[in-house]
Every structure is written in structure tokens, then in C-alpha cells.
Amino acid sequence: MSLINLFSSFRLSFRSSVVCPLGSRSFYTDKYLPFWTTPCLLAEPLKKKKRIDPAIIKAREERRKKRLEKQIRRLEKNARQLKPIEECEIPLVLINEKKERQRQVGTINVEELEKRVLLEKKWALYKKEQHLKDLKMLDRIAYSQQKALDELRNVSEELYQEAIQIDFHLIPFESVGPVSTPAIENYDTPDGDYQDISKKWD
Amino acid sequence: MLLNTIRTVNRAILPRSYSTVSPEKWDLFTAVCIERKPVITPALNELEKSYYKYLQDVEHERSFKSDFEVRMELDKKQAELIKQGTADADVVVKQTAQDFLDANNEQLNKFKFADRITEADKENNQTSLKRKLDKHLVLVTKQKFGDKSYYILPQSPRNGKLDKHLVLVTKQKFGDKSYYILPQSPRNDSETLRQAAERLLKDYCGNDLKAQICGNAPTGFYKYKYPHTVQEKSGSLGAKVFIYFARYRKGDVTKKGLDFKWLDRIELKKELHPNYHDSVSQFLVDEE
Structure with a gap:
């Protein structure tokens, strides 16, 4: 019952301009208007237009x-x-001399081709196995460390908490090598000058 | 039965630090595994060699002739022209491409690369760092356990003072180090395991050797029990060894009187006690 009442009171009511000084621009959903605006305050005297040539x-x-x-x-x-990125641009000389610089390589015979394909396959397998081995190894190392940490926790919580802190000494990480031949001991580096011939770009 | 369940419940509820009070007492040790990375690249195996050759062949086939090759060909043509006597005398170059090549080859042959097999390899000097440049090496030291001595990673109990004190005692009484370690370990020492590892590095190897310990967490774990006589005396059941991994940086072992070796993976297996080796090899990188 009361719901119907509510709906009956909830209707749009437009007021005529006689009642409302704002005119038909405003509408509201209540029976009476709690606020009144005074339109004359918004008004402003017109500015005089400047005339430009x-x-x-x-x-x-x-x-x-x-x-x-x-x-x-x-x-x-x-x-x-x-x-310009010089190494990315092909010099004109090379483009012009392309034919002269072509290598005379005869077509590769079937046997050689077969051999190469087999080698590729063998290599892929080898690499895959290597990768799997690496994964296994990493797993094993992580497991070893986790085991050590678990044991440490059993011994002492404080030491464990100390152990799991981040080690900031590691951060500027450096690693050198390996190289194909070891460095020569007491090597006497020959003296020399070098000339920087790279172009300057300002 | 009921008592047992209560006990387990208690253990579950109480924080761990309280539950460490147990009848079993273990001594804490820190060990450091110092590893030297390979200096030179390992030799290629058969498959790697053949694949390398294959890649180079393909590279050569797809490439264009270089400036030098073009010059060589021009020189050849020129030489033929001279033979026929039709070439201008002015055009004759001072240095032909072949000369240039020969000169460079000569210079290359003069240069002696350092040998991949060093003196230390020939003498099988296991204390030198200049051995087995293409392998990972691990530092092990000899320590006495009762009447036997083993090669193990350098290790020491967590508290440095106790260690030094203990060395004195052991020298007088047993002449063995690890049996008498940590009598009734007091809990007042504030040294963390990592700090112990760093101190240990200095104590064992002297100030010259620099190594980077990787992380605050130990990478390996090993425990062993003491014989009964020692258990009664020290009151602890055995030792728990927490192994830290360190990368060798530079320097050499300068400590006098230290019986040590740098060993690669295969030698490690031979020298270490089997159980100990199992623990150590767990966290080491594989090598072919």
C-alpha cells in the first residue's frame, strides 16, 4: 500500500513560468522547491566590441x-x-661490386646435404639433452640449499632469519673468462699509438 | 599415545625457537667451498668440433669476397700481364697481397701463445691454482678425525674464540681438532653463519686469498656423529656442517703449514669421504 503511495508522489512536476522564475529549463521531482536562484546575479553588462582592421x-x-x-x-x-649507423648501411661500393664479389661455390651434392641435415638433428638432440641436464642440476642445487636452510631452521630460528637475508655484496657482479688460451705471464705489451678514425657527429 | 599427540600438538603450536631445546645437542660448523672457475674454455668434443666446422663452411659459402681476396685476384692478373710483357711498368705494386699475407703469417708464428697445459699440470702440483685451467677447482684441506685424516672443505665451529681455544686443547690432549669442538656451546655469541664463513676464510687461507661468498644462505649441509667417548665428554651428539659456496677471486693461500689441495671434480670424488662427497657434490655445477 505504502509503496503505491510512494510512487504516486514520485512524479515529475513541471511548473509553469508563472510559478517558477527560472522557466521551463528546470524540472524537479518533488512537490516543492527548497532552493531558489536569483538569475539577475548571473547577469553582466555587455562588453563593447573592439573593431580591428x-x-x-x-x-x-x-x-x-x-x-x-x-x-x-x-x-x-x-x-x-x-x-648514421655505419655497420647497418651497406656501402655503395659493395652494392656495385656485388657480382664480382660473388663466390663460385658449386652446388652442394646430396650426400653432403644429407650429412649436414643429420648433423643438425644430432646437434639439436645434444643441445636438448644438455639443457635438460642443466635444469636437473639447478634443481639439485636448489634442493641442496633448501635442505641446508631447513636444517638450520631446526637448529635456530635466529640464524635462519639471518641466513635468508639478501646479500648486497653480490650486486655489482663481475665475471671474467673463460678464454681460449691463458694469459701470458709477465707479458711485455708492445708500445704503440692508436688513432681514432671514427667520424665525429655533432 | 595421548601423551604423544599432546607433544606433537605442542610442537606445532610453539614457535620454533622454543622447541629447539631438545636432548639432542649438535655442534654447529661452518664450512666454505671455495671454487675456482675455469680460466680457459674446455676442449670441444667430437660433435661440437664437427658442428663448428659445418657452421664455418656455411658461413664461407654464403659470404662475399673480401677486399683482400679481390686484391689477391687483381695481383694474379697483373702478374700474368707482366709475364706477357704487356703491363705498364708504372703500375707494378711495391707489395703484393701475397707478400702482405706472408708477412702477417710470419708475425703470427713468432707470437707464442701461452700453453693450455701449465707447469703445474705436468708436475701434478695439486696445491697450485695454475693447474687444470679448463676445470672447476675446489679447495680442500686435510683435517684429522681421531687417528684418521681426511680431506674436507675448510670448516670451523661458529664461534671463533672457542675454536682457537679448542685448537690449544686438542693439541695438548688428542692432537685432533674436530673431536673436541664446542664444549657446551654458549648461546651468547652473536656471530651469524655467514660471518663465521668469512672469518674462516681468513683464518684458513690468510689475507691474500680473496673469495666472494655467494649469499647469506648456506648451499650445502652435512652432519656427522662423534664417537661415544667424545659424545660423553663434549655433551653433543655430533656436528652439523653448513657449507657456504664461495667464488675464488684472486690471491693465493698464504697460510703456512696448511695441508691443502685444489681438486677438480674427479679428484674430489677420490679424495673425499664418500658420504661427505655426496653432500658436497649436491651443490656443485656438473662438469663433463
Whole structure:
């Protein structure tokens, strides 16, 4: 019952301009209006329009255009000045001499091809096994460490907490080698000068 | 039965630090596994060699001739022209490409690369770091356990003072180190295992040897029981050894009178006690 009452009171009520000074622009869902605005406060006296010579306006437009164009030109100019990556660009000489530089390699016979394909397969298998072995090894090492930590926890919680802290000594990590031949002991490096012939790009 | 369940429940509820009070007492040891990484690359095996050759062949086939090769060919043509006597005398180059190649080869042959097999390898000097450059090496030291002595990783009890004191005692009484370690270990020492490992590095190897201990956490674990006589005297059941892994950086072992060896994986297996080796090899990187 009361629900129906509620709905009956909940209706849009438009007031005529006679009642509401705001006119039909405002509408509300209640029977009475709690707030009143005074429209005259929003009003402002009109400003006097300045009259400008159309020639001046034209000149102004022109100037703006010029400025923009100048900026665009400057940007384009800078874009062209990118530092070239020499090793990525093929020198023209090489392109011209391409035919002369072609190697005369005869077609590879079937036997050789077969051998190569088999070798590829063998290599893939070898690498896969190596990878699996590595995974296993890493697992084993992690397990060993976890076991040590578990044992440590059984012994003393404090020591365990100390042990699981991050070690910041490791962070600038360096590693050298391995190389194919060891360094020569007491090697007397020959003196020499070097010339930096790389181009300067400003 | 009921008592047992209560006990287990208690253990589950109480924090671990309280539950460490147990009738079993173990001495804590820290050991350091110092490993030297290979200096030179290992030799390629058969498959690797053949694959390497294959890759090089393909590379050569797909490549274009270099400037030098072009020059060589030009030189050849020029030489033929000279033979025929039609070439201009002015064009004759001072140094041909072949000369250039020969000169460079000569220079290369003059240069002696260091040998991959060192003096230490020939003498089988196991205390030198310059042996087996292509292998991982691990530092082990000789320690006495009763009347036997084993090669083990350098290790010491966690508390340094006790260790030094103990060395004195053991020298007088038994002449063995690890049996008498840590009598009634007091809990006042604030040394963490990592700090013990660092101290141990210095105590064992002197100040010259620099190694980087990897992380605050131990990487390996080993425990052993003392014989009954020692158990009664020291009151602890055995020793728990926490092994830290360290990378060798530079320097050499300078400590006098230290019986030590740098061993690769195979030698390690031979020298270490089998059980001990099982624990140690757990955290070491495999080697072919």
C-alpha cells in the first residue's frame, strides 16, 4: 500500500513560468522547491566590441603561419641529422661490386646435404639433452640449499632469519673468462699509438 | 599415545625457537667451498668440433669476397700481364697481397701463445691454482678425525674464540681438532653463519686469498656423529656442517703449514669421504 503511495508522489512536476522564475529549463521531482536562484546575479553588462582592421588580422595570421612553418622546417632539418649507423648501411661500393664479389661455390651434392641435415638433428638432440641436464642440476642445487636452510631452521630460528637475508655484496657482479688460451705471464705489451678514425657527429 | 599427540600438538603450536631445546645437542660448523672457475674454455668434443666446422663452411659459402681476396685476384692478373710483357711498368705494386699475407703469417708464428697445459699440470702440483685451467677447482684441506685424516672443505665451529681455544686443547690432549669442538656451546655469541664463513676464510687461507661468498644462505649441509667417548665428554651428539659456496677471486693461500689441495671434480670424488662427497657434490655445477 505504502509503496503505491510512494510512487504516486514520485512524479515529475513541471511548473509553469508563472510559478517558477527560472522557466521551463528546470524540472524537479518533488512537490516543492527548497532552493531558489536569483538569475539577475548571473547577469553582466555587455562588453563593447573592439573593431580591428581586417588587414591587421590578416597580417597576424600570416605571421603565425610563418612561425609554424619555420618550426616545421627546423624539425625536418634536425630529423635528417640523425647519426648514421655505419655497420647497418651497406656501402655503395659493395652494392656495385656485388657480382664480382660473388663466390663460385658449386652446388652442394646430396650426400653432403644429407650429412649436414643429420648433423643438425644430432646437434639439436645434444643441445636438448644438455639443457635438460642443466635444469636437473639447478634443481639439485636448489634442493641442496633448501635442505641446508631447513636444517638450520631446526637448529635456530635466529640464524635462519639471518641466513635468508639478501646479500648486497653480490650486486655489482663481475665475471671474467673463460678464454681460449691463458694469459701470458709477465707479458711485455708492445708500445704503440692508436688513432681514432671514427667520424665525429655533432 | 595421548601423551604423544599432546607433544606433537605442542610442537606445532610453539614457535620454533622454543622447541629447539631438545636432548639432542649438535655442534654447529661452518664450512666454505671455495671454487675456482675455469680460466680457459674446455676442449670441444667430437660433435661440437664437427658442428663448428659445418657452421664455418656455411658461413664461407654464403659470404662475399673480401677486399683482400679481390686484391689477391687483381695481383694474379697483373702478374700474368707482366709475364706477357704487356703491363705498364708504372703500375707494378711495391707489395703484393701475397707478400702482405706472408708477412702477417710470419708475425703470427713468432707470437707464442701461452700453453693450455701449465707447469703445474705436468708436475701434478695439486696445491697450485695454475693447474687444470679448463676445470672447476675446489679447495680442500686435510683435517684429522681421531687417528684418521681426511680431506674436507675448510670448516670451523661458529664461534671463533672457542675454536682457537679448542685448537690449544686438542693439541695438548688428542692432537685432533674436530673431536673436541664446542664444549657446551654458549648461546651468547652473536656471530651469524655467514660471518663465521668469512672469518674462516681468513683464518684458513690468510689475507691474500680473496673469495666472494655467494649469499647469506648456506648451499650445502652435512652432519656427522662423534664417537661415544667424545659424545660423553663434549655433551653433543655430533656436528652439523653448513657449507657456504664461495667464488675464488684472486690471491693465493698464504697460510703456512696448511695441508691443502685444489681438486677438480674427479679428484674430489677420490679424495673425499664418500658420504661427505655426496653432500658436497649436491651443490656443485656438473662438469663433463
